[in-house]
Amino acid sequence: MNFWTAVGELGGWPLVFLIVALFVAFAFEFINGFHDTANAVTTVIYTRTLPATPAVLYSGLMNFTGALVTVLFGGAAVAFSIVNLLPVDLLIRADSNAALVMVLALLLAGVVWNLGTWYKGLPVSSSHTLIGSILGVGVANSLWNNEGLAGVNWAKAGEVGLGLLLSPLCGFLAAGALLLVMRRVLREPTLYEPPRDGDRPPAWVRVVLIFTCGGVSFAHGSNDGQKGMGLLLLVLIGFMPVHYALTVNKPETASSVCAAIGNVRAIYAKHGISLPEQLDKDLKFVADRLAGRESLTELAKLEERDEAGALVNVRWEVRQALQRTNRELKRVGTGRTGPDEFRKEVEVVRKTAIAPVIEFVPVWVVVCTALALGTGTCIGYKRIVVTVAEKIGKSHLTYGQGAAAEGVAAVTILAADFVHLPVSTTQVLSSGVAGTMAANGSGVQRATCQKIVLAWALTLPACMLLAGLLFVAGRLIVG
Template identity: 25%
Template sequence: MSLTLAIVIAVVVIALVFDYTNGFHDAANAIATSVSTRALTPRIALTLAAIMNFIGALLGQEVAKTVADVITITDDAGRTLAGLTVNHGLVVVMAGLLGAIIWNLITWYYGLPSSSSHALIGGLVGAAIAGGVAVKWETIVQKVLIPMVLSPLFGFCAAFIVMLSIMWIFRKGNPHKINRGFRGMQTVSAAALALGHGLQDAQKTMGVILLTLVIAYPATYDIETLPIWVVLLAAGAISAGTYAGGWRIMRTLGRKIIDLDPPRGFAAESVGATVLYSTAFIFHAPISTTHTITSAVMGAGATKRFNAVKWGMARTILTAWVSTFPAAALAAWACYEILALFLL
């Protein structure tokens, strides 16, 4: 087996490991609100999320192409750029993945709902800078940084407005019947959110694997076409990771930000799903499922009373959000330096 093939296999395996960690790290995003309001039991919620993640991963490819276009290793004809070897490019991708996995595990351990998406992009950027590979900053700004800021703001405001509307529409209703009705509706909204999570996050792993294949075998693969085996592997990995569950983060989203009731859970999940679908299908932007649902939970919760949201925990989460991109980049940089000693 050639060294190049061995590195390709290693990168694909590591990408699927990242996909798996993404699943159990971000599983709480889709189901924490439904579990905390007792709309679903944890195991049923995880099963539902795993199934919908798999289906969502099969529904689109544009986000994957955006991720694959973050760094420049090959030219338009698929040739490795001057000054770079194929193995050099593959090591950059491998280091980016490892940096993202390291940050995912750190934030999972502390129960912080940080963004696997931004960890991956940050890891790729950090490894690219360490390896002397060009970063497409225009893509980073337009497809990552701007959506990173706007999607949580929109999620907060939209969930606040949706929840106010629900409160006004049902202002004369029986609270017990209202809660019971929204518990049932949360099954639908949680499924929709999990579908959006699969649509967004599994595609990011597909993009990394596609980038790897284009670097190693430009005559066979191109940046515009995703092989079906890549789609199925990524969908399966994130689905398996989701089923494994992310209980630490689930507690943070479900209880430590605010004690949710079923109407607020439904409002947060509905808004989160809408944002995920629109950014994937319209803007092709790899946004953070975590940022979106967490901000929506805060927005829906703020309608109870503004100080009902535990803003101290919110500040801790915000710190993790801001830290994710540079922290994953630094971790990937360190991984590149270590890998380069053995593989280059």
Template identity: 30%
Template sequence: MNTLLVTLTLVIVVALVFDYINGFHDTANAIATVVSTGVLPIRTAVLLAALFNFGGALTGTAVASTIGKGLIVPSAVTQVVVLSALVGAIFWNLFTWYFGIPSSSSHALVGGLVGAGAGRAGTAAVQGAGLLKVVKSLIISPVVGFVISFLGMIAIFWLVRRTRPAVVNRRFRILQMVSAGFMALSHGSNDAQKTMGIITMALVAYGAIPAGHGDFHVPLWVVFACATAMALGTAAGGVRIIKTMGTKIIDLKPIHGFAAETSAAATILTSSFLGMPVSTTHVITGCIMGAGASQRVSAVRWGVTTRILWAWVLTIPVSAVVAWACYLGLSSILGG
């Protein structure tokens, strides 16, 4: 087995490990609200999220194309670049998971690609237009989610204003199970595709897939492998982050959980359809804040959200630096 094939195999394995980590790191995106409101026990909620994550990952590949061909110029992409990008993203995911901070796997992967690409070919390796598109979507999407959730909560409160609280709570406990599944489906539709794009990028660099501009396509086995890895990771759960998102930002009730999950899922699915890689973590966090702020601004624990925002700001640069350092080290060992 030649060195290039060994490196490609290593890249695929590490990419699936990243996908698995993404699954348990981002489990909270889909089920934090449904667990914290007591609608479902955590094990049932995690298994539900795993099932819908798998289904969501099979819904398309538009986001995979954006990640695979829109960030780094093809001439700068090698197996070692892709491997270094994954290591940088995995480092940040595990670091933030350990401290229970809801950070973005998407930001980490983007930062890793930029850092590794720059390590190989300098800033010329980065496609400015593609990076701008990704960063804009990552920044705008949680704001959109916040607004939709805020307005959605106001509309819901108006609709149930004459209904007894006990009845409202009972009805929204049922509705929240539906919205949690909707959120898990949307998470799979966006996040699993990022790993699909990474693996396909490595296959293009190896020569297994044509490198022409219009020829970027994700093999079916890659789609199923990534869907399975994310589902298994989700099934492993991510209790630390579930506690942060479900209990520390606002005091959630089923009505808030339904509004936040539905708003987030709608935002993410629209982004997936448009091929925009958004952070599901950022979107659901923004929606939870919007649901809380619709009651009163003080309902949101802004001290906790400030810590989360700092993690968001640091994700891309830290992941980029780690990936850049990894490239320097790995290229001296593996070459390229």
């Protein structure tokens, strides 16, 4: 079954809702481009390193490149940290109306909050916005079904929340410290003084600032681009769960999955370690269903009855078994139990043959998300740029402050990619600018900083509440 066949099988209102959901999801990423990436071009514009138009075009290109290159060649772990906030089987357990409402509610909540804060010129976090919206619909759905707070993966939410909490603090302290080091090492007075009318930075400073602007834009594309891809995956899984249960990029991997299952059993036997009962059961289930098959697409139309006698789709059940297998092997591979060699061998099999089958991003989603993010960067950036450059500190941004804030932001965001955590470009860079203002003795504008911090603090609960209310309203309308 290909994508167009799966879409054709929806028909009627579900097809209309899918088109609307995809449009709103790409709109969110487009808005993310001009809402968040304005931070990246602030320094090059306000230090007169580049005129505004070339700056935003350059930043847009680097955002597109970051989103495209990182996922195609480095994987999409950050995207799945977003997907796994809302257990995708929740979408499947829900009736079709509930799944549609959940997806549309979280999308609309994110777009409304991002547009509202952009209009007010507040550099809030699109990451907070997206995560709050996901948590909101998860909680609302579980409360609607009298299941308490079970609709959210709270362990994953804690990991994500920790990254979002610590990253602005790191940005503030590291950018301030870097500026102090620069003042000791680079004793060029013009680096630390606001540029006068008509002044432009020395050639070598311009190169540095252009490089740091590109670095932040690339890092933003790599991290926030994956968040957008995670959002698109929630839409696709919600509307077409069977089609997107297993990888559509390399469906011919059925035989290699069977080989990987044999390798897992061999590794456990080699080290004299017994297979856990559930893992043994899942490995056998997958091996039996894939035996003699060359392509994962062969499972699309197969159905069978589960232990309770209910009719289930085999392709989805294989995904669930592989999901549990991946989770167990990751626990073993990254844990502290068992010999080092055993853990390493398990982790290699998991990363190369098991995880890619269930943690994948369709190529068209990668390209379209990168395009939406890059295009959005080139539009509507001015409101956020003015706030960051003119209203955080009491004086004009200096060359040294711009380089320190952007350099720290780029490194922080790329480091977050490495440890698979979504962080906020807005928070890291805005905090970095504030840190350099404090370190430079320039002072900060208390009123503006209070508004920004208040917006940061309100984003998560406000988006949770907005998404939850939209979900409830949608359920009342569609039943």
